[in-house]
Amino acid sequence: MSPEEFERHIDFVVEATGGVDLVNITGGEPTRHPQLIELLERARRPEIGRITVNTNGLTIARDPFLAQELARVGAYVILSFDTLEPQISQQIHGLD
DSSP: OOHHHHHHHHHHHHHHHSOEEEEEEOSSOGGGOTTHHHHHHHHOSTTEEEEEEEEOSHHHHHOHHHHHHHHHTTOEEEEOOSOSOHHHHHHHHSOO
């Protein structure tokens, strides 16, 4: 989804509801989106209470700058683990 399309969705929700407590960015692996930070910047506004990013954390662990940018834009990070068993994780993701 482009930043412009995302912003239109956020605008629609804000206009329809007057504001929401939470916008959760999820689906696939949001941290792999090349414009994630721009999406988050476009979502930030007084009518949105909190913006969260649901991630497995692998991209953030490999890219400290991304972690800094997520903090800069005020995003809350929700870590999602499919399993805590290394062997099963490797089967699911092909890595530890």
